[in-house]
Amino acid sequence: MKYVALLSAVFASSLASANAAEVQPGAAIPDRPTNNVEMIFAVDAAQECYRTAQTGTDLKFGLEHCNVAMRDPLQVYRAETVVNRGIIRFGLGDTNGALNDFNNALNYNPAMGDAYLNQALVLISEKRPDDAMAAISKGIAMGAANLQIAYYARGMIEDDAGHYAQAYRDYRQAVTIKPGYGPASRELARFKAVPARTISP
Numbered sequence: 131m132k133y134v135a136l137l138s139a140v141f142a143s144s145l146a147s148a149n150a151a152e153v154q155p156g157a158a159i160p161d162r163p164t165n166n167v168e169m170i171f172a173v174d175a176a177q178e179c180y181r182t183a184q185t186g187t188d189l190k191f192g193l194e195h196c197n198v199a200m201r202d203p204l205q206v207y208r209a210e211t212v213v214n215r216g217i218i219r220f221g222l223g224d225t226n227g228a229l230n231d232f233n234n235a236l237n238y239n240p241a242m243g244d245a246y247l248n249q250a251l252v253l254i255s256e257k258r259p260d261d262a263m264a265a266i267s268k269g270i271a272m273g274a275a276n277l278q279i280a281y282y283a284r285g286m287i288e289d290d291a292g293h294y295a296q297a298y299r300d301y302r303q304a305v306t307i308k309p310g311y312g313p314a315s316r317e318l319a320r321f322k323a324v325p326a327r328t329i330s331p
Contacts (some may be wrong), residue, residue: 159208171321176211182215186221193218213245220252243274249316250283259287278308285317294321 176199182192196215199205216231229252235245248268253262262283270280285300299323304314 144159147222175202176205179211179214181217187216189221193222200268206293209235209242209245212238213242213248216248216252220255223253241272243269243280244276246272247274247276247279247283251279254283259291262287278304278311278314281307282311282314282317285314289317299315308323 146147166317173195175195179192179196179199182188182195193215196211196218199211200215205211212231213235216228216235219231220228229249232245232249232252235242239245246265250262250265250269253259253265266280266284267288270277274280281300281304285304286298288294288300289297298318301317305311305318318321
């Protein structure tokens with residue numbers, strides 16, 4: 131199975147709040163403010179959550195910021211923040227927690243196509259190609275902002291199934307959508323063009 135980085139939702143920064151506890155893999159995390167909310171103005175927890183999802187560094191530290199951001203009563207970018215938290219949880223090896231977060235993001239914003247694509251990438255890593263294909267189709271139908279990821283992910287599934295012509299077409303589509311897109315370009319480099327054979331009459 132090829133490695134692919136999950137998407138990270140881009141969002142505006144907002145205030146942060148409250149303390150975060152250690153979270154067990156796969157566990158549901160409270161995403162609403164508690165009665166005793168302490169506002170922290172020195173750190174933008176949502177922005178730190180996003181930064182960690184983007185860079186893949188200091189994952190546990192970033193997860194704490196995501197949890198803090200989700201407990202902020204002023205947090206309006208809940209779907210985006212929970213997507214970023216799902217990316218971090220996946221990076222920590224918590225695939226069930228990541229899927230829970232992507233599902234929660236869709237509860238906050240059912241039209242968030244990129245959450246479906248993230249879902250699909252986790253399902254691919256769990257070797258659940260049929261479920262992943264369904265999620266990719268939903269992401270495309272919802273007009274996901276990062277369609278190159280949709281076609282790349284679909285290409286990976288087809289590649290693993292031995293459907294090389296379809297995989298090649300999807301990798302090409304990913305590069306057409308986003309020229310120079312690294313993951314798809316690397317996969318395309320594995321293919322060799324072979325002239326079509328002609329049969330003499």
